[in-house]
Amino acid sequence: MNLPVKIVFLAMDAGDKLLIQKWAADGTLPTLHSLLGNGLVGETMSVEGLYEGSTWPSFYTGVTPAHHGFHRLTQINPGTYGFYQCYPGEFIKQEPFWNHLSSAGRKVAILDIPLSGISKGLNGIQMVEWASHDGVYGFHTWPKELKGEVRKRFGHHPVKASCDSYGRSPQDFRRFKDHLIEGVNKKCELTIHYMNKGEWDFFAQVFTEGHCAGHQCWHLHDPAHPNYDRKIVALTGDPILEVYKAIDNAIGRILAHVNENTLVLFLATHRMAHNIGGNFLLEDILEKLSLLKKRPAATTLKQQGMIKRVFNAARGKWHELPNSIQGTLKPALLPLYNSTKRLVVGEDLSSLSSRFDLKHCKCFPHKNGNLISGIRINLVGREPDGLIKRGEESDDFCQELSKDLLDIVVTGSNKPIVKRVIRTSDFFQGECIDHLPDLLVEWNEDILIGSKGVSDDKSCRLRLTSEKIGVVEGEYTYCRTGDHRPEGLFVVFGPGINPGVIGRTISIMDFSPTFLNLFGLTNPDLDGKPINEILGKEDCFK
Numbered sequence: 114m115n116l117p118v119k120i121v122f123l124a125m126d127a128g129d130k131l132l133i134q135k136w137a138a139d140g141t142l143p144t145l146h147s148l149l150g151n152g153l154v155g156e157t158m159s160v161e162g163l164y165e166g167s168t169w170p171s172f173y174t175g176v177t178p179a180h181h182g183f184h185r186l187t188q189i190n191p192g193t194y195g196f197y198q199c200y201p202g203e204f205i206k207q208e209p210f211w212n213h214l215s216s217a218g219r220k221v222a223i224l225d226i227p228l229s230g231i232s233k234g235l236n237g238i239q240m241v242e243w244a245s246h247d248g249v250y251g252f253h254t255w256p257k258e259l260k261g262e263v264r265k266r267f268g269h270h271p272v273k274a275s276c277d278s279y280g281r282s283p284q285d286f287r288r289f290k291d292h293l294i295e296g297v298n299k300k301c302e303l304t305i306h307y308m309n310k311g312e313w314d315f316f317a318q319v320f321t322e323g324h325c326a327g328h329q330c331w332h333l334h335d336p337a338h339p340n341y342d343r344k345i346v347a348l349t350g351d352p353i354l355e356v357y358k359a360i361d362n363a364i365g366r367i368l369a370h371v372n373e374n375t376l377v378l379f380l381a382t383h384r385m386a387h388n389i390g391g392n393f394l395l396e397d398i399l400e401k402l403s404l405l406k407k408r409p410a411a412t413t414l415k416q417q418g419m420i421k422r423v424f425n426a427a428r429g430k431w432h433e434l435p436n437s438i439q440g441t442l443k444p445a446l447l448p449l450y451n452s453t454k455r456l457v458v459g460e461d462l463s464s465l466s467s468r469f470d471l472k473h474c475k476c477f478p479h480k481n482g483n484l485i486s487g488i489r490i491n492l493v494g495r496e497p498d499g500l501i502k503r504g505e506e507s508d509d510f511c512q513e514l515s516k517d518l519l520d521i522v523v524t525g526s527n528k529p530i531v532k533r534v535i536r537t538s539d540f541f542q543g544e545c546i547d548h549l550p551d552l553l554v555e556w557n558e559d560i561l562i563g564s565k566g567v568s569d570d571k572s573c574r575l576r577l578t579s580e581k582i583g584v585v586e587g588e589y590t591y592c593r594t595g596d597h598r599p600e601g602l603f604v605v606f607g608p609g610i611n612p613g614v615i616g617r618t619i620s621i622m623d624f625s626p627t628f629l630n631l632f633g634l635t636n637p638d639l640d641g642k643p644i645n646e647i648l649g650k651e652d653c654f655k
């Protein structure tokens with residue numbers, strides 16, 4: 114059936130550009146092979162240093178994180194030492210592009226755009242988190258009644274909550290992969306169903322399953338990963354490959370329902386590769402540099418220590434149980450095990466004041482994910498117990514700290530662990546800058562680290578040294594073995610688009626103004642610029 118959709122936007126959340134290019138070229142992904150061969154292809158770059166959390170908000174608002182202010186689900190409350198759960202839909206004050214299209218009378222269907230909220234009153238339909246990698250809200254829709262209809266017809270996505278899990282067996286990984294593929298297929302049916310339901314000006318759907326597979330299964334895909342084990346991979350296969358194949362197939366089935374007058378844009382937002390970094394040692398590093406003062410034996414730490422002992426004892430006993438009993442108990446115990454594990458690795462400790470003597474801290478870790486660590490300077494006039502003055506003092510402080518971090522090497526190899534330290538304000542300026550970390554520490558990609566959450570061997574240990582820090586060491590315990598990189602890929606085809614390759618890198622912020630422009634709308638306040646190679650002739654659908 115040919116549908117009168119004007120623009121179809123399909124995306125693969127955290128779809129890895131290099132894997133897509135490789136598997137499209139060798140025919141493993143036949144739909145993407147055909148799209149990349151016949152469309153206009155471009156490479157993208159996400160926002161500097163903050164792309165783990167800011168990629169999607171910068172995509173749909175067209176502005177930098179200094180304007181939308183979102184970089185993570187747990188954010189600092191500026192002027193305090195407290196972190197809070199940040200809901201992007203409520204927090205981000207910039208309008209997503211679909212609000213502008215809707216106000217201009219365009220009919221839109223916005224399905225599962227990650228890290229976004231419901232736009233009440235939208236001219237069309239919206240689904241938030243029917244499927245998601247980083248779920249914050251649970252499933253919500255506009256209009257509200259749509260939720261019941263979707264549930265009745267398509268049920269739940271088989272991967273319900275967070276995909277993080279510790280101690281997965283090969284069977285668990287296979288089940289996880291099967292659930293992701295089942296989710297892709299359900300989503301494909303859902304997409305085709307709702308595409309058929311209306312004459313959409315703009316229809317968007319995002320596949321998030323590749324994101325989960327990438328984080329959880331990189332060690333089952335990449336033989337260079339320290340946790341790669343041929344015997345285990347013989348049992349699990351490569352879940353990333355299987356999930357990408359399922360998404361490729363789903364995109365093919367969806368595109369069979371659009372006609373030649375539809376402009377189609379496929380985007381793989383940001384990459385996935387092996388986990389990197391010493392984020393888990395940052396606190397110790399700052400302490401050794403005498404910039405951070407930990408409180409001795411804070412109650413929370415005592416509690417954490419106790420939980421840790423109970424947890425480790427339980428884990429020891431668990432492995433002694435026969436497989437049949439483990440199999441029976443696992444579904445009931447796994448959620449409890451995972452939430453306890455999060456406590457043990459410290460994810461749930463939100464208050465800095467209970468852990469650090471902030472009156473004597475020149476800076477402190479500012480959560481920004483594992484990939485690129487954040488540091489916040491304890492600034493006079495901004496932080497309650499600020500120690501460093503803005504201006505020259507702060508500039509000198511950043512310069513010295515950057516040098517000290519760049520001096521740190523991995524014991525034995527002498528390879529630097531830090532690739533680059535940047536000041537956020539050198540890249541972004543805006544009203545939300547104080548919601549972001551001041552310094553961003555990029556870790557060296559060449560140092561591969563195993564996860565203790567996958568296998569308990571020495572690959573998860575990292576031992577760092579420099580003249581100033583002496584020795585700092587520890588273990589990477591988070592279960593994820595894959596993490597992001599900022600590059601992405603897109604391909605567009607349809608009326609007026611000539612096949613080829615765009616010779617420059619497109620910013621993730623350029624898509625919003627491009628979509629607006631295609632419908633004859635402009636917004637001069639955006640940081641992104643319309644992609645002229647796509648527009649060809651302006652205002653295609655005016």
Ligand SMILES: [Zn+2]
Nearest residue numbers: 127324328597
């Ligand atoms: Zn991610």
Ligand SMILES: [Zn+2]
Nearest residue numbers: 246276324325
């Ligand atoms: Zn996930």
